[in-house]
Amino acid sequence: xxxxxxxxxxxxxxxxxxxxxxxxxxxxxxxxxxxxxxxxxxxxxxxxxxxxxxxxxxxxxxxxxxxxxxxxxxxxxxxxxxxxxxxxxxxxxxxxxxxxxxxxxxxxxxxxxxxxxxxxxxxxxxxxxxxxxxxxxxxxxxxxxxxxxxxxxxxxxxxxxxxxxxxxxxxxxxxxxxxxxxxxxxxxxxxxxxxxxxxxxxxxxxxxxxxxxxxxxxxxxxxxxxxxxxxxxxxxxxxxxxxxxxxxxxxxxxxxxxxxxxxxxxxxxxxxxxxxxxxxxxxxxxxxxxxxxxxxxxxxxxxxxxxxxxxxxxxxxxxxxxxxxxxxxxxxxxxxxxxxxxxxxxx
Amino acid sequence: xxxxxxxxxxxxxxxxxxxxxxxxxxxxxxxxxxxxxxxxxxxxxxxxxxxxxxxxxxxxxxxxxxxxxxxxxxxxxxxxxxxxxxxxxxxxxxxxxxxxxxxxxxxxxxxxxxxxxxxxxxxxxxxxxxxxxxxxxxxxxxxxxxxxxxxxxxxxxxxxxxxxxxxxxxxxxxxxxxxxxxxxxxxxxxxxxxxxxxxxxxxxxxxxxxxxxxxxxxxxxxxxxxxxxxxxxxxxxxxxxxxxxxxxxxxxxxxxxxxxxxxxxxxxxxxxxxxxxxxxxxxxxxxxxxxxxxxxxxxxxxxxx
Numbered sequence: 001x002x003x004x005x006x007x008x009x010x011x012x013x014x015x016x017x018x019x020x021x022x023x024x025x026x027x028x029x030x031x032x033x034x035x036x037x038x039x040x041x042x043x044x045x046x047x048x049x050x051x052x053x054x055x056x057x058x059x060x061x062x063x064x065x066x067x068x069x070x071x072x073x074x075x076x077x078x079x080x081x082x083x084x085x086x087x088x089x090x091x092x093x094x095x096x097x098x099x100x101x102x103x104x105x106x107x108x109x110x111x112x113x114x115x116x117x118x119x120x121x122x123x124x125x126x127x128x129x130x131x132x133x134x135x136x137x138x139x140x141x142x143x144x145x146x147x148x149x150x151x152x153x154x155x156x157x158x159x160x161x162x163x164x165x166x167x168x169x170x171x172x173x174x175x176x177x178x179x180x181x182x183x184x185x186x187x188x189x190x191x192x193x194x195x196x197x198x199x200x201x202x203x204x205x206x207x208x209x210x211x212x213x214x215x216x217x218x219x220x221x222x223x224x225x226x227x228x229x230x231x232x233x234x235x236x237x238x239x240x241x242x243x244x245x246x247x248x249x250x251x252x253x254x255x256x257x258x259x260x261x262x263x264x265x266x267x268x269x270x271x272x273x274x275x276x277x278x279x280x281x282x283x284x285x286x287x288x289x290x291x292x293x294x295x296x297x298x299x300x301x302x303x304x305x306x307x308x309x310x311x312x313x314x315x316x317x318x319x320x321x322x323x324x325x326x327x328x329x330x331x332x333x334x335x336x337x338x339x340x341x342x343x344x345x346x347x
Numbered sequence: 348x349x350x351x352x353x354x355x356x357x358x359x360x361x362x363x364x365x366x367x368x369x370x371x372x373x374x375x376x377x378x379x380x381x382x383x384x385x386x387x388x389x390x391x392x393x394x395x396x397x398x399x400x401x402x403x404x405x406x407x408x409x410x411x412x413x414x415x416x417x418x419x420x421x422x423x424x425x426x427x428x429x430x431x432x433x434x435x436x437x438x439x440x441x442x443x444x445x446x447x448x449x450x451x452x453x454x455x456x457x458x459x460x461x462x463x464x465x466x467x468x469x470x471x472x473x474x475x476x477x478x479x480x481x482x483x484x485x486x487x488x489x490x491x492x493x494x495x496x497x498x499x500x501x502x503x504x505x506x507x508x509x510x511x512x513x514x515x516x517x518x519x520x521x522x523x524x525x526x527x528x529x530x531x532x533x534x535x536x537x538x539x540x541x542x543x544x545x546x547x548x549x550x551x552x553x554x555x556x557x558x559x560x561x562x563x564x565x566x567x568x569x570x571x572x573x574x575x576x577x578x579x580x581x582x583x584x585x586x587x588x589x590x591x592x593x594x595x596x597x598x599x600x601x602x603x604x605x606x607x608x609x610x611x612x613x614x615x616x617x618x619x620x621x622x623x624x625x626x627x628x629x630x631x632x633x634x635x636x637x638x639x640x641x642x643x644x645x646x647x648x649x650x651x652x
Contacts, residue, residue, distance in 0.1 A: 119550065120554070123555045
């Protein structure tokens with residue numbers, strides 16, 4: 001296995017939404033509660049999960065846009081943080097860049113495209129002419145003609161064009177890792193495909209590592225090498241994309257994959273597997289957080305929190321059913337894999 | 348380039364220059380674009396012209412009129428509009444109205460614009476600080492301004508003026524204090540809205556410091572709306588200033604100021620009604636122009652049109 005470019009260990013962020021009169025935290029949202037994963041250089045790690053599961057918070061924590069409560073962020077083996085003895089966050093921010101979902105909100109409406117892209121390099125101390133030339137080159141790289149786009153304002157661009165500009169803006173910082181937070185989710189399908197292809201090309205040309213956050217399982221499958229499945233601020237399953245999609249070990253992953261709409265009428269499924277909304281992260285269920293919605297839940301699931309267990313090489317799953325002697329009556333191998341993805345979706 | 352330019356080479360050169368020219372035309376910055384649009388708006392331009400005329404008349408008054416604004420003649424008391432030598436009539440002490448209106452503009456325009464301008468700088472600084480820093484700084488600044496909202500603007504201006512004592516400078520100070528809280532509140536609101544947008548996060552991710560982010564990303568988006576709001580306050584300020592002078596808290600007689608003139612001419616309303624309302628008409632005209640100009644500015648600044 002390749003050495004990890006980015007390693008995240010036990011990342012935590014709890015938001016206090018209400019305090020008692022004495023200033024003690026009364027109500028705490030456990031947005032991200034002990035998330036660990038790693039991604040090798042030049043690879044793409046997909047992060048999936050329902051809305052509210054902490055995907056975007058994780059991204060913002062990685063960039064230190066919000067300060068983590070606990071956890072370690074390592075880039076090429078070196079730890080970054082705002083604490084003495086660690087590498088400074090400012091360097092981390094330069095080596096990691098982020099593309100947001102809302103292409104319009106992520107561009108200053110008062111700045112031209114050129115100024116938006118050149119802003120970062122200017123901050124880093126490049127001269128005006130250097131950064132302008134860089135902006136032109138990058139626009140060309142993301143498939144926009146510099147001559148016609150450089151002087152335009154964000155509102156004059158379409159959603160796809162704006163997202164290309166945002167990608168160029170992130171690239172201007174010469175990052176090693178790009179965090180793509182629902183970067184193509186707001187685009188329509190044809191534009192989405194174009195931007196995904198662009199991302200693949202850029203990854204090759206700039207030797208980038210991607211952290212691809214999305215709720216769209218098809219897109220994640222298309223672009224990722226590894227996948228992290230998150231539920232209520234925790235990682236429930238982690239592994240290579242083919243293994244996760246074909247042999248999901250965690251019931252939640254199966255439910256997610258079953259919910260993917262079939263792409264041919266013949267493989268349409270009649271049942272909806274998962275019912276209800278995810279529980280409130282303010283007051284997560286005891287034990288396994290998934291147990292109230294899990295079809296295989298047993299008393300042990302409400303009592304003990306499962307720890308990630310290696311299921312297959314590189315694949316880890318946090319479920320009592322995959323752990324031997326966990327107290328759960330079933331074991332992974334005893335349950336037939338109901339999740340039958342159509343051939344087309346896998347291809 | 349070499350001398351042997353064929354027709355095709357010439358063609359490409361021409362296209363190159365045309366592209367450059369287009370680039371220059373397009374390369375206007377944001378504020379230049381706003382100015383350009385404002386210059387093409389007839390209503391705004393008419394208002395700007397009227398205001399410019401009023402300002403010029405006020406500044407050049409000593410050279411434009413033969414009369415002394417504070418010296419009248421009892422023989423010519425309360426002359427009507429159109430009287431030869433006094434085209435806009437005279438007031439109760441026989442002073443030429445046109446002269447006094449011109450001189451009055453000096454006080455009235457300054458008292459209308461200066462407090463708002465000063466309050467614009469102070470209020471914006473306070474509001475942007477409160478909105479950007481957030482937390483306890485926000486609470487401290489905004490709760491302090493909230494205290495001022497407990498009183499109606501007119502009452503507050505009168506109270507502060509009364510406490511400081513009558514006079515031109517004191518009236519300006521009290522008006523400035525009256526306008527800081529509303530401007531700060533608008534600035535804080537816009538800043539808070541902008542601060543949480545993704546482009547500010549992206550700027551932070553680029554390693555920009557707080558001051559750079561405020562200068563490039565916050566102020567650019569905050570100054571516009573706040574400036575538009577401030578322009579609309581100029582008319583309010585003029586009326587308040589006139590009110591202060593009317594009550595004897597602003598400029599002292601015999602100085603000419605529109606609000607004060609309105610007060611003294613009140614007694615002549617039944618004798619020369621048209622002459623008596625002239626200072627009011629001037630206040631109305633100036634306020635109207637500032638309001639329309641503020642509207643024009645609003646649409647010129649709307650970059651999406």
